[in-house]
Amino acid sequence: MIELKNLTKVYGSKSRATTALSGLNLTVDKGEIFGVIGHSGAGKSTLIRCINLLERPTGGEVWVGGRNLTSLGKRELQLERRRIGMIFQHFNLLSSATVYDNIAFPLRLAGTDRTKLKSKVEELLSLVGLEAHSGKYPSQLSGGQKQRVGIARALASDPDVLLCDEATSALDPQTTDSILKLLLDINRKLGLTILLITHEMHVIQSICDRVAVIHEGGIVEQGPVAEVFLKPKHEVTKEFISRDVAGGDAPEVRIAGAAASSGRQAAETAALPYTGGAVFRITCLGENTYGTALSEVVLSTGVHFAILQGTVSTIKEVPYSQLTVSFTGAKEAVELAVAKLRERDFDVEVLG
Template identity: 45%
Template sequence: MIELSNVSKVFHQGAARITAVGNVNLRIDQGQIYGIIGYSGAGKSTLIRLLNGLEQPTSGSVTINGQNITAARGETLRQARLKISMVFQHFNLLWSRTVSENIAFSMQIAGVPKARIRARVAELIDLVGLNGREHAYPSRLSGGQKQRVGIARALANNPDVLLCDEATSALDPQTTDQILELLLDINRRFGLTIVLITHEMHVVRKICHRVAVMENGHIVEEGDVLALFSHPQQPITRQFVGQLNDPLAPETLNPALISDLPGSVIRLTFTGQNTHQPVVGTLTLKYGLPFNILHGKMTQTAQGVFGQLWLHVNATTTQLEQILADLHHSNIGCEVTRHG
């Protein structure tokens, strides 16, 4: 559906050469909700502008639905962009137009007949939950309502791809969840491919199927959301996953709080059906050792549940090795975070 091959974008500021995107290779399948996460300056916004042809790569190619966007020019590029819509962080609504007029605007530019525009606007207003607000101006709307208008406008010409550039970062947490649920519903109903640019791991966790982590213009880690959450490889990925950690997780506690407990601390990581296994009871029965639960948490992602559990046990070296082997055999990730 979307394929980036060796894509780089270099900007020149005087004698300085700034690589905003460096040699990115990426594939996004039809119907996926794909997250691209990174902090400010990582290159996310430049990357999304390369996807819709607003920026031309310095090298490499961008292909969408088999069409090379990089090589498209003039009318060919304009027609391609009609199938690649955008939702913006700060809404970008026309303040002198009503909700209906904002949604109709892109169809008017595309030359859609008036009768079809009226029908499509009514359909979209119902889809995004703005019934009764058709004639309101943006100044009379809440942030969430403005973003619903932005989403409806982006869907007006029946795009194949919806690009969301920090579409929820200007919203409060409750409204963010509502907008994410709307995007998830749109994806499920129409099989629309959605690419989300964000710096918030909550957004990725909530609705994305796959995610790429960007740092300094490069993709440093990529994969299924559940796998990335349960086994982050890069320091920046672990930092993002840590955004969702309970501040009272054992790794953030003062070591003095458990320093008087002899023994080891083990962190267990569960995914999918493994979260239902009676791990602590099984280990206790097998080894005859008391396992103290220090902390536990469960996190729901679009692909399923993953959980983490911190256990304290006073075991011999041999017993500890056997315990870890049993956990691995049960497909439960484990790491000794403190040796006794």
Template identity: 50%
Template sequence: MISIQQLSKVFKTNTTTIQAVDDLNLRIDKGEIFGVIGYSGAGKSTFIRLINRLEEPTAGDVIIDGQEITALSKNQLRLSRQEIGMIFQHFNLLWSRTVRENIALPLEIAGVSKEERISRVDELIRLVGLAGREDAYPSQLSGGQKQRVGIARALANKPKVLLCDEATSALDPETTDSILSLLVDINEKLGLTIILITHEMHVIQKICHRVAVMEGGKIVEQGEVVDVFSHPDKAVTKKFVEQVMGKPDKDITEEAFVQSVESGKVLRLHFVGETANQAIISQVAKKFDVEINIIQGNVKQTQSGAYGSLFVHVTGEETELEQAINYITSTSVEVEVKTDA
């Protein structure tokens, strides 16, 4: 669906040169929700603006559904952008226009007849949950309602791709969840390909199928969300995962804690996918003569499955302990011995 090849963007001033996007290669499949995450300055917002040429690339190609966006003339690009919707962090609504008039604007620009505009706008208002607010002005709307207007406006011309640039960053957590649920609903109902830029890992966790991590203008890690979350490789990715999983307590691996464990083993159990839904602890307690105490843990759901970690203290005879660990490992749960008294 979307192929990005050796994409680069360099900003130059009289005194400095900034490589905002550096030789970026990426493929995004039709109908998926693809997340791009990075801290401020990573290049993610520049990257998303390169896709529809709100920023002109210094080098590289962007190909959407077989059409090379980077090779289009200005007139061709204007038509092509009708198939690429975009929503923004700060909504970018026209404050002198009502909800209905804001949503209708792209249709007016595209030369759609008044009758068709009215029908399409009514359809979109129902889709994004704004029935009854059609004649309100942006100043009369909450942040979540404003973003719903922005989403409806972006969908007006029935795009193939929806670009979301920090679309929930200005919203409170509850409103963020409602907007993310709306995006999932739109993705499922319309089969729309969504590219979502964010610096918040819980946004990626909640709705994305795959994710790319950006740092210094480059993609440093990418893959299925559940895989990247469960096995983060780069330091920057590990920091993002800690946003939703939290850090294990330091004393679990500190010498003082090790010395305080008089018997047994402290294990870190790592769950991915279906294993996160299994009652491993109760199964082990029933099958083997061991006692298990949960120290701490966390399991999260993603679009492609659950993942998480659990720290447990297991005591019993050495033979029983080894059999219990072997049994846990046989269920595809990864086991790491943190302390061994």
């Protein structure tokens, strides 16, 4: 659906040239939610603006829906842009226009007749949950409501692709979660391809199917979110995960997913002492996350264990756990415990 081929963007020239993107290659499949994460200055915003050619690349090609946008003339490009919606960090709403008129704005530009325009705006108001706010002005709305208007406006032309430029970074955590849920619902209801950029791993973890990590203008790691999230390879990826998810304060056990499942809102944390023994990282993705397999294996083999650090949470509504565990006992018993865990589809990595 989206394919970037050897994408390059250079600002300035000669001795004052700054390379924002350097030979970047990326593919986003139709209907998926793809996240790009990176620090400020890594090239995220330049990347997303190159996709709809708000920034024209210095080199390379941008393909959307089978068409090479970088080869199109001005008129053809304008038509193709209607298939690409975009929402922004700071909403970019018309302050003197009502919610209704903000959503109707691109339809009026396209010459949509009044009856069809009214029907479409009402449909979008319902989709984003703003039916009761259609006559209000942006100054009367909360940040989350403003972003819902921005989403509805971006969907007015029935795009195939929705680009999200740090769409939740100006919002508080609770509002962020509600916007992410809305984007996930839109993706499922409309089959819309969504590409979002962010500096928050929580955003990636919540709704994305795949993720790419951008650093110094290039992609340093990419893949399915669970794979990148649970087995990061690049130091930048590890830094994001440590900061945004694990908190970077080991040894610690974070039971966010378990706490939520038992009705508690806050994550429950507890530090456990290291008692010696072989150390393993045990990862589980799916229904076994909340099961008793670990305790059953330990009891059946006579091995003692201590959880040194761990997380229980979800990746796009799929539960997972990742625990750093110390096993003590006879060598044969520890090896048997590891073998039994692997038989039950746990990924067990020897750390020391």
